[in-house]
Amino acid sequence: MSPQIVQFIQQSFEKQSLMSTLGAQLKSVSHGAVEIRVPLTAGNLQQHGFAHAGVTFAIGDSAAGYSALSVLPEEHEVLTTEMKINLLAPGNGDLLIARGRVVKPGRRLVIVQADVFAVDAGAETHIALMTGTMMPMPLT
Amino acid sequence: MSPQIVQFIQQSFEKQSLMSTLGAQLKSVSHGAVEIRVPLTAGNLQQHGFAHAGVTFAIGDSAAGYSALSVLPEEHEVLTTEMKINLLAPGNGDLLIARGRVVKPGRRLVIVQADVFAVDAGAETHIALMTGTMMPMPLT
Amino acid sequence: MSPQIVQFIQQSFEKQSLMSTLGAQLKSVSHGAVEIRVPLTAGNLQQHGFAHAGVTFAIGDSAAGYSALSVLPEEHEVLTTEMKINLLAPGNGDLLIARGRVVKPGRRLVIVQADVFAVDAGAETHIALMTGTMMPMPLT
Amino acid sequence: MSPQIVQFIQQSFEKQSLMSTLGAQLKSVSHGAVEIRVPLTAGNLQQHGFAHAGVTFAIGDSAAGYSALSVLPEEHEVLTTEMKINLLAPGNGDLLIARGRVVKPGRRLVIVQADVFAVDAGAETHIALMTGTMMPMPLT
Numbered sequence: 001m002s003p004q005i006v007q008f009i010q011q012s013f014e015k016q017s018l019m020s021t022l023g024a025q026l027k028s029v030s031h032g033a034v035e036i037r038v039p040l041t042a043g044n045l046q047q048h049g050f051a052h053a054g055v056t057f058a059i060g061d062s063a064a065g066y067s068a069l070s071v072l073p074e075e076h077e078v079l080t081t082e083m084k085i086n087l088l089a090p091g092n093g094d095l096l097i098a099r100g101r102v103v104k105p106g107r108r109l110v111i112v113q114a115d116v117f118a119v120d121a122g123a124e125t126h127i128a129l130m131t132g133t134m135m136p137m138p139l140t
Numbered sequence: 141m142s143p144q145i146v147q148f149i150q151q152s153f154e155k156q157s158l159m160s161t162l163g164a165q166l167k168s169v170s171h172g173a174v175e176i177r178v179p180l181t182a183g184n185l186q187q188h189g190f191a192h193a194g195v196t197f198a199i200g201d202s203a204a205g206y207s208a209l210s211v212l213p214e215e216h217e218v219l220t221t222e223m224k225i226n227l228l229a230p231g232n233g234d235l236l237i238a239r240g241r242v243v244k245p246g247r248r249l250v251i252v253q254a255d256v257f258a259v260d261a262g263a264e265t266h267i268a269l270m271t272g273t274m275m276p277m278p279l280t
Numbered sequence: 281m282s283p284q285i286v287q288f289i290q291q292s293f294e295k296q297s298l299m300s301t302l303g304a305q306l307k308s309v310s311h312g313a314v315e316i317r318v319p320l321t322a323g324n325l326q327q328h329g330f331a332h333a334g335v336t337f338a339i340g341d342s343a344a345g346y347s348a349l350s351v352l353p354e355e356h357e358v359l360t361t362e363m364k365i366n367l368l369a370p371g372n373g374d375l376l377i378a379r380g381r382v383v384k385p386g387r388r389l390v391i392v393q394a395d396v397f398a399v400d401a402g403a404e405t406h407i408a409l410m411t412g413t414m415m416p417m418p419l420t
Numbered sequence: 421m422s423p424q425i426v427q428f429i430q431q432s433f434e435k436q437s438l439m440s441t442l443g444a445q446l447k448s449v450s451h452g453a454v455e456i457r458v459p460l461t462a463g464n465l466q467q468h469g470f471a472h473a474g475v476t477f478a479i480g481d482s483a484a485g486y487s488a489l490s491v492l493p494e495e496h497e498v499l500t501t502e503m504k505i506n507l508l509a510p511g512n513g514d515l516l517i518a519r520g521r522v523v524k525p526g527r528r529l530v531i532v533q534a535d536v537f538a539v540d541a542g543a544e545t546h547i548a549l550m551t552g553t554m555m556p557m558p559l560t
Binding site: 224226228229243244251253266269273 | 383
């Protein structure tokens with residue numbers, strides 16, 4: 001895919017201050033598929049010591065959004081218009097991995113999906129399934 | 141409502157380290173309605189300087205979950221099983237306010253809703269509508 | 281509101297053959313709010329004799345879509361792009377009433393909500409909460 | 421899988437009068453996967469002559485629900501508690517095929533998915549992605 005779009009996604013990710021607050025990292029970008037990881041540090045948890053659903057959602061939403069961006073022409077942004085998350089298991093372990101992908105590209109809307117996994121001692125558990133809609137916005 | 145349940149919700153909120161990381165505060169708890177606020181500080185943003193959808197989601201999910209907890213008998217917890225967010229406008233301004241409420245109580249599932257508002261120079265804008273399902277869990 | 285838009289909605293409703301198959305009726309159209317009713321006849325049920333969720337969804341989706349159409353300029357159509365339904369109670373009784381309304385109008389997307397009620401011996405029970413997104417399409 | 425559960429699903433399907441009204445057929449039942457088909461007859465359409473979203477939803481919801489039932493012990497029913505549908509393309513052609521599957525089984529909740537395809541002159545188009553939650557109910 002276009003190195004310009006990869007670079008644009010990396011720069012966009014770096015501008016998301018929440019990703020930095022959470023310690024998230026953009027791990028890979030390919031056409032229609034993006035992976036983001038976040039460590040389960042002391043500040044990312046809910047009241048039982050598992051990953052907070054807000055963290056799970058944040059990296060899943062970003063991974064899904066950038067997967068949409070990866071299939072659009074250059075000089076575009078995307079906005080999340082809606083996203084649903086089904087939580088499948090507690091987010092327990094060392095880190096979370098969000099894998100976003102495009103279900104259906106489109107000029108007006110891009111339908112996306114993300115799966116989030118918790119990694120504990122090397123074993124992945126599927127903890128969330130997300131489906132959503134991204135709206136492409138041409139940059140002026 | 142029961143002061144024990146109010147106290148339990150306050151203590152639970154304080155144990156959510158993500159809420160502290162984001163700077164969120166539990167503002168009010170009443171039967172079936174909970175309000176949480178978060179300032180739009182430098183670390184809570186997306187790439188255009190608006191509230192990150194992960195922050196909007198995190199406080200809406202928590203407000204909705206605690207509104208469910210507020211209508212349950214003592215000695216319960218709740219888990220989010222699913223939550224959908226429709227984003228209505230950019231989260232721009234000084235702070236976000238999430239107002240959670242119970243749509244339908246139940247022993248097995250509690251259906252909840254949350255509205256999130258951005259406050260800019262005192263004016264509220266409705267930025268997100270969330271609907272979800274909480275599962276009550278008796279504490280052993 | 282514009283009598284042309286009311287008439288356009290009525291004509292569109294009459295062209296939806298599923299509404300006729302189910303026996304549904306368009307009861308009222310006002311700016312941003314539309315009501316559709318369907319009798320709980322022998323052919324609209326699930327395996328326990330309650331309203332089938334497909335019937336509940338069908339009238340809620342149509343009521344929500346026409347509420348979006350009611351706030352758009354003339355010469356538009358709308359398409360449902362996504363819709364979530366939370367089922368709150370069994371659909372038991374004589375008829376279902378779906379009340380659609382606009383949460384947030386927009387040129388590119390209209391966010392809508394619908395509540396569906398079952399009416400049994402004159403008493404309404406809230407059986408479903410729906411939220412969704414409609415995409416306006418200009419007629420050529 | 422248990423022939424008793426297959427038979428129970430077939431009998432349950434036959435009791436859903438809406439499936440008969442729409443002309444839908446249960447095509448296959450295996451462990452965690454169920455397929456339902458419906459012809460695009462004159463009575464199943466929206467105002468432009470495509471499949472009505474209520475029909476798409478109805479067969480997707482039923483396929484997803486029976487896939488949940490197929491992984492439960494005997495003597496259970498399931499209730500849909502929530503379901504989201506993302507519509508990907510118009511339902512145009514001769515028939516719709518809904519394929520339901522289990523994403524995550526559980527005693528209290530079963531998370532399910534369904535994909536719906538339109539078949540036109542033998543070619544399948546993916547028209548809807550659905551994710552939802554089924555609640556198992558023991559038969560007394």
